[in-house]
Amino acid sequence: MSEATERPAGAPDASNASVHEVDARGLLCPLPVIRAQDAAGTLAPGGLLDVFATDPGTLHDIPAWCAVHGHRVVGTWRERGDIRIRIEVCET
Protein backbone atom coordinates (compact mmCIF):
# COMPACT_ATOMS: atom_id res chain seq x y z
CA MET A 1 0.00 0.00 0.00
CA SER A 2 1.27 3.48 -0.80
CA GLU A 3 1.69 5.68 2.23
CA ALA A 4 0.91 9.33 1.72
CA THR A 5 3.50 11.73 3.04
CA GLU A 6 3.24 15.38 3.98
CA ARG A 7 3.62 17.46 0.85
CA PRO A 8 7.37 17.75 0.28
CA ALA A 9 9.15 20.57 -1.48
CA GLY A 10 8.81 19.96 -5.20
CA ALA A 11 5.45 18.19 -4.92
CA PRO A 12 2.95 19.18 -7.59
CA ASP A 13 1.50 22.64 -7.39
CA ALA A 14 -2.29 22.90 -7.36
CA SER A 15 -2.06 25.81 -9.79
CA ASN A 16 -0.77 23.53 -12.56
CA ALA A 17 -3.44 24.13 -15.18
CA SER A 18 -2.56 21.07 -17.28
CA VAL A 19 -3.56 18.71 -14.50
CA HIS A 20 -7.17 17.55 -14.42
CA GLU A 21 -8.56 17.52 -10.89
CA VAL A 22 -11.10 15.24 -9.26
CA ASP A 23 -12.57 16.28 -5.93
CA ALA A 24 -13.56 13.07 -4.10
CA ARG A 25 -13.30 14.52 -0.60
CA GLY A 26 -15.98 13.21 1.74
CA LEU A 27 -16.65 10.19 -0.46
CA LEU A 28 -15.99 6.66 0.68
CA CYS A 29 -14.39 4.04 -1.51
CA PRO A 30 -15.08 2.92 -4.11
CA LEU A 31 -16.63 6.25 -5.13
CA PRO A 32 -13.26 8.07 -5.35
CA VAL A 33 -12.04 5.25 -7.59
CA ILE A 34 -15.12 5.57 -9.78
CA ARG A 35 -14.65 9.35 -10.04
CA ALA A 36 -10.99 8.84 -10.98
CA GLN A 37 -11.91 6.14 -13.48
CA ASP A 38 -14.51 8.35 -15.15
CA ALA A 39 -12.12 11.27 -15.37
CA ALA A 40 -9.25 9.14 -16.66
CA GLY A 41 -11.52 7.91 -19.44
CA THR A 42 -11.68 11.46 -20.81
CA LEU A 43 -7.90 11.96 -20.91
CA ALA A 44 -5.42 10.96 -23.60
CA PRO A 45 -2.30 8.97 -22.69
CA GLY A 46 0.14 11.23 -20.92
CA GLY A 47 -2.66 13.21 -19.27
CA LEU A 48 -2.31 13.94 -15.57
CA LEU A 49 -5.03 13.57 -13.01
CA ASP A 50 -4.99 14.72 -9.38
CA VAL A 51 -7.49 12.97 -7.12
CA PHE A 52 -8.27 14.73 -3.83
CA ALA A 53 -9.81 12.44 -1.22
CA THR A 54 -10.30 11.99 2.50
CA ASP A 55 -10.99 8.23 2.74
CA PRO A 56 -7.69 6.48 3.61
CA GLY A 57 -8.94 3.55 1.53
CA THR A 58 -8.02 5.56 -1.58
CA LEU A 59 -4.35 5.09 -0.68
CA HIS A 60 -4.78 1.44 -1.52
CA ASP A 61 -7.65 1.38 -3.98
CA ILE A 62 -6.54 4.03 -6.46
CA PRO A 63 -3.04 2.55 -6.89
CA ALA A 64 -4.70 -0.89 -7.23
CA TRP A 65 -7.05 0.47 -9.89
CA CYS A 66 -4.09 2.09 -11.68
CA ALA A 67 -2.18 -1.19 -11.54
CA VAL A 68 -4.94 -3.20 -13.25
CA HIS A 69 -5.44 -0.57 -15.94
CA GLY A 70 -1.76 0.14 -16.58
CA HIS A 71 -1.83 3.75 -15.39
CA ARG A 72 0.99 5.21 -13.32
CA VAL A 73 0.78 6.69 -9.83
CA VAL A 74 3.12 9.67 -10.01
CA GLY A 75 2.90 10.46 -6.31
CA THR A 76 0.78 10.52 -3.21
CA TRP A 77 0.73 13.37 -0.73
CA ARG A 78 -1.13 14.59 2.33
CA GLU A 79 -2.18 18.22 2.18
CA ARG A 80 -3.98 19.80 5.14
CA GLY A 81 -5.55 16.48 6.01
CA ASP A 82 -6.56 15.66 2.44
CA ILE A 83 -5.03 12.91 0.38
CA ARG A 84 -3.79 13.86 -3.06
CA ILE A 85 -2.91 11.21 -5.61
CA ARG A 86 -1.45 12.15 -8.99
CA ILE A 87 -2.06 9.70 -11.82
CA GLU A 88 -0.53 9.66 -15.27
CA VAL A 89 -2.95 8.12 -17.75
CA CYS A 90 -1.09 5.55 -19.85
CA GLU A 91 -1.87 3.65 -23.03
CA THR A 92 -3.73 0.50 -22.01
Next chain:
Amino acid sequence: MMQKKAVALISGGLDSMLAAKVVMEEGVHVEGLNFYTGFCVEGHTHAIRARHQARPKRNNALWVAQQLGIKLHIIDVSEQYKDIVLRPKHGYGQHLNPCLDCKIFMVNKALAWGFMDANGFDFVITGEVIGQRPKSQRKATMPIIAKESGADDLLLRPLCAKRLAPTKPEREGWVDRARLHGFEGRSRKPQMALAAQLGFTDYAQPAGGCCFLTDAAYAAKLSDLWQARGERDYDLDDIMLLKVGRHVRPARHYKLIVGREAGENRFLEGYRKRFLHLRMVDVEGPLALIDGAPSRGDVRLAARVLARYSQGRDAAQVGVSAHHTNGVTEALQVVPLPASEIPRAWHV
Protein backbone atom coordinates in the same frame (compact mmCIF):
# COMPACT_ATOMS: atom_id res chain seq x y z
CA MET B 1 -10.45 -17.81 -34.64
CA MET B 2 -10.21 -14.30 -33.23
CA GLN B 3 -9.70 -14.21 -29.50
CA LYS B 4 -13.07 -14.02 -27.81
CA LYS B 5 -13.81 -11.50 -25.08
CA ALA B 6 -15.81 -12.10 -21.92
CA VAL B 7 -16.96 -9.65 -19.31
CA ALA B 8 -16.98 -11.16 -15.81
CA LEU B 9 -19.02 -10.02 -12.84
CA ILE B 10 -16.40 -9.68 -10.10
CA SER B 11 -17.76 -9.38 -6.57
CA GLY B 12 -14.42 -9.80 -4.85
CA GLY B 13 -15.34 -13.25 -3.55
CA LEU B 14 -13.86 -16.60 -4.43
CA ASP B 15 -16.49 -17.85 -6.88
CA SER B 16 -16.31 -14.98 -9.33
CA MET B 17 -12.51 -15.08 -9.17
CA LEU B 18 -12.50 -18.79 -10.05
CA ALA B 19 -15.09 -18.37 -12.81
CA ALA B 20 -13.01 -15.68 -14.49
CA LYS B 21 -9.81 -17.70 -14.16
CA VAL B 22 -11.39 -20.85 -15.63
CA VAL B 23 -12.43 -18.91 -18.72
CA MET B 24 -9.06 -17.15 -18.97
CA GLU B 25 -7.45 -20.60 -19.06
CA GLU B 26 -9.49 -21.19 -22.22
CA GLY B 27 -7.63 -18.38 -23.95
CA VAL B 28 -10.47 -15.90 -23.64
CA HIS B 29 -9.73 -12.22 -22.96
CA VAL B 30 -11.54 -11.40 -19.72
CA GLU B 31 -12.26 -8.05 -18.10
CA GLY B 32 -14.11 -7.57 -14.84
CA LEU B 33 -17.09 -5.46 -13.89
CA ASN B 34 -17.99 -4.53 -10.34
CA PHE B 35 -21.15 -2.64 -9.48
CA TYR B 36 -21.40 -0.11 -6.68
CA THR B 37 -24.91 -0.29 -5.23
CA GLY B 38 -24.33 1.68 -2.02
CA PHE B 39 -24.98 -1.40 0.09
CA CYS B 40 -21.47 -2.84 -0.08
CA VAL B 41 -20.09 -3.81 3.31
CA GLU B 42 -16.33 -3.96 3.02
CA GLY B 43 -14.91 -0.58 2.13
CA HIS B 44 -17.29 1.52 4.13
CA THR B 45 -17.04 -0.48 7.31
CA HIS B 46 -13.28 -0.22 7.11
CA ALA B 47 -13.40 3.48 6.42
CA ILE B 48 -15.81 4.35 9.19
CA ARG B 49 -15.17 2.14 12.18
CA ALA B 50 -11.94 2.51 14.07
CA ARG B 51 -12.07 -1.08 15.31
CA HIS B 52 -11.87 -2.30 11.73
CA GLN B 53 -8.77 -0.24 10.98
CA ALA B 54 -6.38 -3.10 11.69
CA ARG B 55 -7.89 -5.21 8.91
CA PRO B 56 -6.49 -4.74 5.42
CA LYS B 57 -8.25 -1.86 3.71
CA ARG B 58 -8.40 -3.39 0.30
CA ASN B 59 -11.19 -3.40 -2.21
CA ASN B 60 -11.65 -7.11 -2.77
CA ALA B 61 -12.84 -6.75 -6.36
CA LEU B 62 -9.74 -4.75 -7.25
CA TRP B 63 -7.58 -7.20 -5.38
CA VAL B 64 -9.11 -10.09 -7.33
CA ALA B 65 -8.48 -8.23 -10.59
CA GLN B 66 -4.85 -7.81 -9.58
CA GLN B 67 -4.54 -11.53 -8.84
CA LEU B 68 -6.07 -12.36 -12.20
CA GLY B 69 -4.17 -9.69 -14.10
CA ILE B 70 -7.34 -8.29 -15.66
CA LYS B 71 -8.86 -4.85 -15.93
CA LEU B 72 -11.69 -4.07 -13.53
CA HIS B 73 -14.30 -1.45 -14.31
CA ILE B 74 -16.29 -0.22 -11.30
CA ILE B 75 -19.69 1.16 -12.21
CA ASP B 76 -21.86 3.31 -9.96
CA VAL B 77 -25.39 1.93 -10.26
CA SER B 78 -26.62 3.21 -6.90
CA GLU B 79 -29.37 5.37 -8.38
CA GLN B 80 -30.75 2.75 -10.78
CA TYR B 81 -30.42 0.10 -8.10
CA LYS B 82 -33.09 1.81 -5.99
CA ASP B 83 -35.74 0.33 -8.23
CA ILE B 84 -34.42 -3.15 -7.48
CA VAL B 85 -34.44 -2.57 -3.73
CA LEU B 86 -37.79 -0.83 -3.62
CA ARG B 87 -39.72 -2.91 -6.13
CA PRO B 88 -38.14 -6.35 -6.59
CA LYS B 89 -40.23 -8.35 -9.06
CA HIS B 90 -39.15 -11.61 -7.47
CA GLY B 91 -39.40 -10.42 -3.87
CA TYR B 92 -36.92 -10.42 -1.04
CA GLY B 93 -34.82 -13.11 0.56
CA GLN B 94 -34.63 -13.51 4.31
CA HIS B 95 -34.27 -9.78 4.93
CA LEU B 96 -34.42 -6.94 2.38
CA ASN B 97 -32.10 -8.69 -0.05
CA PRO B 98 -33.58 -8.79 -3.55
CA CYS B 99 -30.93 -11.30 -4.65
CA LEU B 100 -32.64 -12.69 -7.73
CA ASP B 101 -33.61 -9.28 -9.10
CA CYS B 102 -30.13 -8.06 -8.22
CA LYS B 103 -28.47 -10.80 -10.24
CA ILE B 104 -30.77 -10.19 -13.22
CA PHE B 105 -30.02 -6.47 -12.98
CA MET B 106 -26.26 -6.98 -12.85
CA VAL B 107 -26.13 -9.46 -15.71
CA ASN B 108 -28.25 -7.08 -17.76
CA LYS B 109 -25.91 -4.18 -16.94
CA ALA B 110 -22.88 -6.30 -17.78
CA LEU B 111 -24.45 -7.27 -21.07
CA ALA B 112 -25.27 -3.66 -21.92
CA TRP B 113 -21.78 -2.49 -20.95
CA GLY B 114 -19.92 -5.32 -22.62
CA PHE B 115 -21.87 -5.25 -25.85
CA MET B 116 -21.46 -1.55 -26.42
CA ASP B 117 -19.67 -1.11 -29.74
CA ALA B 118 -16.65 0.45 -28.06
CA ASN B 119 -16.20 -2.53 -25.77
CA GLY B 120 -17.06 -5.41 -28.09
CA PHE B 121 -17.40 -8.34 -25.70
CA ASP B 122 -18.82 -11.69 -26.78
CA PHE B 123 -20.32 -13.13 -23.60
CA VAL B 124 -20.86 -12.67 -19.87
CA ILE B 125 -19.45 -14.79 -17.01
CA THR B 126 -20.73 -15.13 -13.47
CA GLY B 127 -19.47 -17.19 -10.55
CA GLU B 128 -22.89 -18.66 -9.83
CA VAL B 129 -23.13 -22.20 -8.46
CA ILE B 130 -26.40 -24.15 -8.43
CA GLY B 131 -27.68 -24.49 -4.89
CA GLN B 132 -25.12 -22.11 -3.43
CA ARG B 133 -27.60 -19.41 -2.44
CA PRO B 134 -31.15 -20.14 -1.34
CA LYS B 135 -32.79 -17.26 -3.18
CA SER B 136 -30.89 -16.59 -6.35
CA GLN B 137 -28.62 -19.52 -7.06
CA ARG B 138 -30.97 -22.46 -7.60
CA LYS B 139 -31.39 -24.66 -10.63
CA ALA B 140 -34.80 -23.08 -11.23
CA THR B 141 -33.48 -19.51 -11.11
CA MET B 142 -30.60 -19.98 -13.53
CA PRO B 143 -32.75 -19.82 -16.68
CA ILE B 144 -34.79 -16.95 -15.20
CA ILE B 145 -31.62 -14.88 -14.79
CA ALA B 146 -30.45 -15.75 -18.30
CA LYS B 147 -33.81 -14.89 -19.84
CA GLU B 148 -34.82 -11.81 -17.88
CA SER B 149 -31.37 -10.23 -18.11
CA GLY B 150 -31.51 -10.56 -21.87
CA ALA B 151 -28.25 -12.52 -21.92
CA ASP B 152 -29.90 -15.87 -22.78
CA ASP B 153 -27.25 -18.30 -24.00
CA LEU B 154 -24.51 -15.67 -23.83
CA LEU B 155 -24.42 -16.10 -20.05
CA LEU B 156 -21.83 -18.68 -19.02
CA ARG B 157 -21.47 -20.02 -15.47
CA PRO B 158 -18.13 -21.82 -15.64
CA LEU B 159 -18.42 -23.31 -12.14
CA CYS B 160 -21.68 -25.17 -12.78
CA ALA B 161 -21.93 -25.17 -16.58
CA LYS B 162 -21.89 -28.95 -16.83
CA ARG B 163 -25.20 -29.09 -14.99
CA LEU B 164 -26.84 -26.61 -17.36
CA ALA B 165 -27.69 -26.62 -21.05
CA PRO B 166 -24.71 -25.72 -23.25
CA THR B 167 -24.41 -22.01 -23.91
CA LYS B 168 -23.27 -20.40 -27.13
CA PRO B 169 -19.63 -20.04 -25.96
CA GLU B 170 -19.61 -23.81 -25.40
CA ARG B 171 -21.47 -24.74 -28.57
CA GLU B 172 -19.27 -22.53 -30.73
CA GLY B 173 -16.09 -23.85 -29.14
CA TRP B 174 -15.06 -20.51 -27.64
CA VAL B 175 -14.52 -22.51 -24.44
CA ASP B 176 -14.22 -26.27 -23.98
CA ARG B 177 -17.23 -27.49 -22.01
CA ALA B 178 -15.21 -30.47 -20.84
CA ARG B 179 -12.91 -28.16 -18.91
CA LEU B 180 -15.74 -26.33 -17.16
CA HIS B 181 -17.20 -27.52 -13.86
CA GLY B 182 -20.36 -29.03 -12.42
CA PHE B 183 -20.38 -27.68 -8.87
CA GLU B 184 -23.66 -27.86 -6.98
CA GLY B 185 -24.70 -27.25 -3.39
CA ARG B 186 -23.63 -25.15 -0.46
CA SER B 187 -20.33 -26.88 0.23
CA ARG B 188 -17.32 -24.69 -0.45
CA LYS B 189 -14.94 -27.62 -0.75
CA PRO B 190 -15.00 -27.88 -4.58
CA GLN B 191 -14.23 -24.18 -4.89
CA MET B 192 -11.43 -24.40 -2.36
CA ALA B 193 -9.96 -27.39 -4.19
CA LEU B 194 -10.15 -25.52 -7.50
CA ALA B 195 -8.56 -22.46 -5.89
CA ALA B 196 -5.65 -24.61 -4.74
CA GLN B 197 -5.37 -26.18 -8.19
CA LEU B 198 -5.27 -22.76 -9.82
CA GLY B 199 -2.66 -21.52 -7.36
CA PHE B 200 -4.81 -19.18 -5.28
CA THR B 201 -3.85 -19.31 -1.62
CA ASP B 202 -5.53 -16.10 -0.47
CA TYR B 203 -9.09 -15.04 -1.18
CA ALA B 204 -11.93 -13.15 0.44
CA GLN B 205 -14.59 -14.75 2.59
CA PRO B 206 -17.26 -16.70 0.73
CA ALA B 207 -19.76 -14.58 -1.14
CA GLY B 208 -23.03 -13.48 0.44
CA GLY B 209 -21.67 -11.39 3.28
CA CYS B 210 -20.87 -8.48 1.01
CA CYS B 211 -24.27 -6.76 0.96
CA PHE B 212 -25.86 -4.93 3.87
CA LEU B 213 -29.32 -5.91 2.63
CA THR B 214 -28.64 -9.47 3.81
CA ASP B 215 -27.97 -8.18 7.33
CA ALA B 216 -30.89 -8.42 9.76
CA ALA B 217 -29.94 -5.33 11.80
CA TYR B 218 -29.42 -3.21 8.71
CA ALA B 219 -32.68 -4.37 7.14
CA ALA B 220 -34.51 -3.46 10.37
CA LYS B 221 -33.08 0.06 10.22
CA LEU B 222 -34.08 0.48 6.58
CA SER B 223 -37.61 -0.77 7.33
CA ASP B 224 -37.80 1.66 10.25
CA LEU B 225 -36.74 4.52 7.97
CA TRP B 226 -39.47 3.73 5.48
CA GLN B 227 -42.08 3.35 8.19
CA ALA B 228 -41.14 6.64 9.86
CA ARG B 229 -41.25 8.55 6.58
CA GLY B 230 -44.40 6.91 5.38
CA GLU B 231 -42.85 6.02 2.05
CA ARG B 232 -40.43 3.48 0.68
CA ASP B 233 -37.60 5.59 -0.68
CA TYR B 234 -34.02 6.47 0.18
CA ASP B 235 -31.03 8.40 -1.03
CA LEU B 236 -27.37 7.52 -0.78
CA ASP B 237 -26.86 9.48 2.45
CA ASP B 238 -29.74 7.61 4.08
CA ILE B 239 -28.23 4.23 3.38
CA MET B 240 -24.76 5.38 4.42
CA LEU B 241 -26.05 6.65 7.77
CA LEU B 242 -27.83 3.36 8.41
CA LYS B 243 -24.40 1.74 8.47
CA VAL B 244 -23.22 3.99 11.27
CA GLY B 245 -23.97 4.49 14.93
CA ARG B 246 -26.64 3.58 17.40
CA HIS B 247 -30.09 4.50 16.07
CA VAL B 248 -32.55 5.46 18.81
CA ARG B 249 -36.08 6.44 17.87
CA PRO B 250 -38.13 7.91 20.76
CA ALA B 251 -40.97 8.85 18.38
CA ARG B 252 -41.94 8.29 14.79
CA HIS B 253 -41.07 11.84 13.75
CA TYR B 254 -37.43 11.82 14.84
CA LYS B 255 -34.52 9.61 15.78
CA LEU B 256 -30.99 10.01 17.10
CA ILE B 257 -27.92 8.61 15.37
CA VAL B 258 -25.30 8.34 18.12
CA GLY B 259 -21.66 7.57 17.31
CA ARG B 260 -20.44 4.42 19.03
CA GLU B 261 -16.73 5.12 18.73
CA ALA B 262 -14.23 7.65 17.44
CA GLY B 263 -14.35 6.50 13.83
CA GLU B 264 -18.13 6.79 13.70
CA ASN B 265 -18.05 10.20 15.38
CA ARG B 266 -15.62 11.41 12.72
CA PHE B 267 -17.87 10.09 9.98
CA LEU B 268 -20.97 11.71 11.51
CA GLU B 269 -19.08 15.03 11.75
CA GLY B 270 -19.24 15.13 7.96
CA TYR B 271 -23.04 15.41 8.19
CA ARG B 272 -23.24 17.94 11.03
CA LYS B 273 -24.14 20.93 8.85
CA ARG B 274 -27.13 19.13 7.39
CA PHE B 275 -28.64 17.86 10.63
CA LEU B 276 -29.61 19.27 13.97
CA HIS B 277 -26.88 17.76 16.13
CA LEU B 278 -26.07 17.46 19.79
CA ARG B 279 -22.74 17.54 21.61
CA MET B 280 -21.79 17.09 25.22
CA VAL B 281 -20.40 20.14 27.02
CA ASP B 282 -17.58 19.69 29.56
CA VAL B 283 -17.69 15.88 29.53
CA GLU B 284 -16.59 13.41 26.89
CA GLY B 285 -19.34 11.97 24.78
CA PRO B 286 -20.39 11.04 21.29
CA LEU B 287 -21.88 13.20 18.58
CA ALA B 288 -25.58 12.67 17.86
CA LEU B 289 -27.38 13.66 14.67
CA ILE B 290 -31.13 14.14 14.87
CA ASP B 291 -32.99 12.90 11.81
CA GLY B 292 -36.55 14.20 11.53
CA ALA B 293 -38.47 17.15 12.91
CA PRO B 294 -38.28 17.19 16.71
CA SER B 295 -40.07 19.73 18.89
CA ARG B 296 -38.19 21.65 21.60
CA GLY B 297 -39.31 19.04 24.10
CA ASP B 298 -38.06 16.30 21.83
CA VAL B 299 -34.64 17.96 21.63
CA ARG B 300 -34.43 18.00 25.42
CA LEU B 301 -35.32 14.33 25.56
CA ALA B 302 -32.76 13.60 22.83
CA ALA B 303 -30.14 15.47 24.86
CA ARG B 304 -30.97 13.28 27.86
CA VAL B 305 -30.57 10.17 25.70
CA LEU B 306 -27.23 11.41 24.40
CA ALA B 307 -26.07 12.14 27.96
CA ARG B 308 -26.76 8.52 28.82
CA TYR B 309 -24.01 7.51 26.36
CA SER B 310 -21.53 10.10 27.67
CA GLN B 311 -18.97 10.10 30.47
CA GLY B 312 -21.48 12.18 32.43
CA ARG B 313 -24.13 9.46 32.49
CA ASP B 314 -24.01 9.26 36.31
CA ALA B 315 -23.96 13.01 36.93
CA ALA B 316 -26.96 14.81 38.41
CA GLN B 317 -27.04 17.18 35.46
CA VAL B 318 -24.89 17.77 32.37
CA GLY B 319 -24.58 20.37 29.65
CA VAL B 320 -25.51 19.56 26.07
CA SER B 321 -25.31 21.94 23.12
CA ALA B 322 -27.89 21.67 20.37
CA HIS B 323 -26.68 22.97 17.01
CA HIS B 324 -29.54 23.82 14.70
CA THR B 325 -29.18 23.82 10.92
CA ASN B 326 -29.91 27.58 10.83
CA GLY B 327 -26.70 28.20 12.76
CA VAL B 328 -28.34 28.77 16.15
CA THR B 329 -26.72 26.97 19.09
CA GLU B 330 -28.82 26.24 22.13
CA ALA B 331 -27.31 25.45 25.56
CA LEU B 332 -29.22 22.81 27.52
CA GLN B 333 -28.84 21.46 31.05
CA VAL B 334 -30.35 17.99 31.32
CA VAL B 335 -30.52 14.99 33.59
CA PRO B 336 -29.01 11.94 31.84
CA LEU B 337 -31.69 9.40 31.08
CA PRO B 338 -31.05 6.21 33.03
CA ALA B 339 -30.56 3.16 30.81
CA SER B 340 -33.62 1.60 32.46
CA GLU B 341 -35.78 4.46 31.15
CA ILE B 342 -34.81 3.95 27.52
CA PRO B 343 -37.38 1.47 26.23
CA ARG B 344 -36.01 -1.39 24.21
CA ALA B 345 -38.42 -0.46 21.43
CA TRP B 346 -36.55 2.81 20.91
CA HIS B 347 -33.46 0.92 19.73
CA VAL B 348 -33.84 0.45 16.00
